[in-house]
Amino acid sequence: MSTPYAKLPAWADYGLIPLINLSIAFVVAGFVVMLVGENPFRAAVILVEGAFGKGTGIAFTLFYATTFIFTGLSVAVAAHCSLFNIGTEGQAYIGGLGIALVCLSFDSVLPWWVIFPIAIVAAAAFGALWGLIPAYLQAKRGSHIVITTIMFNFIAASVMVYLLVGALKPAGSQAPQTRNFLAGAELPKLNWVIELFGAKIRSAPLNICFLLALVMAFLVWLLIWRTRLGYEMRTYGHSPKAARYAGISETRIIITAMMISGALAGMMALNPVMGDQHNVAIDFVSGAGYVGIAVALMGRLHPVGIVLAAILFGMLYQGGAELAFEMPAISRDMIVIIQGLVILFAGALEHMFRPYIQTLFASLSPKSVGMQTVKGTGA
Amino acid sequence: MDSFNAIIQVLDSTIRLSVPLLLACLAGLFSERAGIFDIGLEGKMLVGAFAGASAAAVFHSALIGLGMAILISVAxxxxxxxxxxxxxxxxxxxxxxxxxxxxxxxxxxxxAWFSQGGRTPALQPDERFAAIIWPGADAIRDVPIIGPIYAELISGHSILVYFAFAMVPFTWWVLFRTRFGLRMRAVGENPAAVDTAGISVAWLRYRALICTGILTGVAGAYLSMVQNGGFVKDMTAGKGYIALAALIFAKWKPVNAMFACLLFGFLDAAAIRLQGSPLPIIGKVPVQFMQALPYVLTVILLAGFIGKAIPPRAGGVPYVKER
Structure with a gap:
């Protein structure tokens, strides 16, 4: 079977096409804004100003971005192994359970810099375990990872609700959440970094998890492109047959990839739980796992792209909140639509414009698409 | 007699709760049998519910609502x-x-349209699908055993409920007794063979997806125009995913799908009925456990511990013509 698509220069493949797809998504979102009876251009201005106009806005944008970097990386690591992990949501939720157990046990005796590493390990371990079961079932019993991870999201939700209205809820309280953590489980803020640049910040939840997220992005790059394990994962992702032929154990690679993916998802919980809310409440993940899918697709599964895409979505979240103030007809759910459109155009329809761009490139400079060496293939 | 009435009530709500699952499940059956995985059942039901309730409220007609639900869902x-x-x-x-x-x-x-916090206006009785009382239902209501079964379980549902259950044999007939069904199953198993026979793979799959859209539209309309008197935000609440689970549980067969949906509907009904009251032998079962049970059962099934669920072979793979 011949590949239906010819090669494009790298900058077009990784820059131009995602940019076109993203623009289309925003144009369609603009039509929705018009349908609601508001001016899409004014909406865009409010959105960007809300996200980057003031120091507080920037801090909030980066706070949301932190969450999405974790979930985006989680989806991407699994995707490199051709596993579609929709279970990021549930893995993050269960990761929160691990954090809750650590914080509730130690927050009165230990300082944050001791609790933080323990919490990281606990969050990662709980998330990884929640990813392990679907991975095992895929590798050993052949059940489809997408379906099992969806099921595990719902099972995680039930487990967490059960615990949060029962064992984890402090006696005498009505709200379905844990007690508030003490100072020992509160992470230091990073707002001073933004204040260094002269911006004023009232109160924003940006915390050191942002740095952890950047470190993780680097480690994921290292893992995927600079280690044997990453190489094996990518091989399996491209061709399970080739991987089998090369002696790569299918079971091992699926389980490892999903556990790493689950661990990254679980670590996402650190940001809202220890950095902002200081408790574990029902549905604290609130869809960040699904945003991870959009972020990973948008970032083309590369850590740098994921960080940029996460900041974009952080901007949408923060700017969207401002937008809801200014334009009452537009609530924060507008972001959900944009998210869906980004997933549709950057993910499912990612090749829609490729043939046209190829034709364009071929007519402008045939060399750039390799037309001179192999005539008659592809476009 | 009390416990008998309780059973009748649970079974009655089982039917009501399993109808949207059943419609969505059959919808998924059409697309997955044609080789298109569809985890968008949830979304299609949701837009169907919204379009149905809005159109019914604006045009004061249940039928226009249903039509709109189907139209948007198909889109x-x-x-x-x-x-x-x-x-x-x-x-x-x-x-x-x-x-x-x-x-x-x-x-x-x-x-934007109704400014009621994402709800649509409450539907008047004539804008909804009313319950159909079967002949003689009231007359024999007091007859022991048969009376309540006839009056509560069989009679007194809206037309969409009967439509949903009628769709089960109809889907079976389409799938296994018509040329379209044969080709659709073939395109889900081996699209290249269908292509070789000179039949358009894409057009077949599109038609299967239109069937999916119609059924999810009806499922949505049922939620917002029968079960509830209007649209409430996120009212599908994961039903599309449970339907997907039921589809796997049913091994992609229509009659099994009905039983799977009735089972999941029963679990839901029982969870609502029990609400933390203790069961004999087992003791108190947490509501969350009952809610998670459909998903747990599906995972166990998928893991191959209760039979084996084998999906259509070409499912999830886009068809590329050899060139």
């Missing part, structure tokens, strides 16, 4: 087709996208 199904058939995109990604667009747009448009 979303066609978007899924455009992405996954025409452009050979990842079907799961496309399904996720549809769920997001549905969740966001129903709230935004609902708020």
């Amino acid at each position: 979303f199904a066609l978007v899924h087709g455009f992405a996954s058939i025409t452009h050979r995109g990842n079907q799961i990604v496309s399904g996720v996208a549809i769920n997001f667009i549905a969740a966001g747009s129903t709230i935004i448009l609902g708020q």
Whole structure:
């Protein structure tokens, strides 16, 4: 079977096409804004100003971005192994359970810099375990990872609700959440970094998890492109047959990839739980796992792209909140639509414009698409 | 007699709760049998529910509501087709996208059009599908055993409930007794063979997706126009995913699908009925356990511990013509 698509220069493949797809998504979102009876251009201005106009806005944008970097990386690591992990949501939720157990046990005796590493390990371990079961079932019993991870999201939700209205809820309280953590489980803020640049910040939840997220992005790059394990994962992702032929154990690679993916998802919980809310409440993940899918697709599964895409979505979240103030007809759910459109155009329809761009490139400079060496293939 | 009445009531709500699952499950059956994975059932139901309730409220007609629900739901199904058939995109990604667009747009448009916090106006009785009382239902209501079964379980549901259950044999007939059904199953197993026979793979898959859209539209209309008197935001609440689970549980067969949906509906009804009251022998069962049970059962089934669920072979793979 011949590949239906010819090669494009790298900058077009990784820059131009995602940019076109993203623009289309925003144009369609603009039509929705018009349908609601508001001016899409004014909406865009409010959105960007809300996200980057003031120091507080920037801090909030980066706070949301932190969450999405974790979930985006989680989806991407699994995707490199051709596993579609929709279970990021549930893995993050269960990761929160691990954090809750650590914080509730130690927050009165230990300082944050001791609790933080323990919490990281606990969050990662709980998330990884929640990813392990679907991975095992895929590798050993052949059940489809997408379906099992969806099921595990719902099972995680039930487990967490059960615990949060029962064992984890402090006696005498009505709200379905844990007690508030003490100072020992509160992470230091990073707002001073933004204040260094002269911006004023009232109160924003940006915390050191942002740095952890950047470190993780680097480690994921290292893992995927600079280690044997990453190489094996990518091989399996491209061709399970080739991987089998090369002696790569299918079971091992699926389980490892999903556990790493689950661990990254679980670590996402650190940001809202220890950095902002200081408790574990029902549905604290609130869809960040699904945003991870959009972020990973948008970032083309590369850590740098994921960080940029996460900041974009952080901007949408923060700017969207401002937008809801200014334009009452537009609530924060507008972001959900944009998210869906980004997933549709950057993910499912990612090749829609490729043939046209190829034709364009071929007519402008045939060399750039390799037309001179192999005539008659592809476009 | 009391416990008998309680059983009748639980079974009655089982029927009511399993109808949207059944419609969505059969919808999924059409697309997955044709080789298109569809995790966008949830989203299509949601837009169907929203379109149905809005149109019914604006035009004061239940039928226009139903028509609109089907129309919009089919439109979303066609978007899924455009992405996954025409452009050979990842079907799961496309399904996720549809769920997001549905969740966001129903709230935004609902708020913009009706400004009731994402709800649509409460539907009047004549804008909904009324319950159909079967002949003689009231007359024999007091007859022991048969009376309540006839009057409560069989009679007294809306037309969409009967439609849903009538769709089970109809789907079976379409799938296993018509040329379209044969070709559709073939395209889900081996599209290349269908292509060789000179039949368009894409057009077959599009038609299967239109069937999916119609059924999810009816499922949505049932939620917002029968079960509830209007649209409430996120009212599908995971039913599309339970339907997907039921579809796997049913091993992609229509009659099994009905039993799977009745089972999941029964679990839901029982969870509502029990609400923490203790069961004999087992003791008190947490509500969350009952809610998680459909998912747990599906995972166990998928793991091959209760039989083996083998999906249509070409499922999830976009068809590329040899060139």
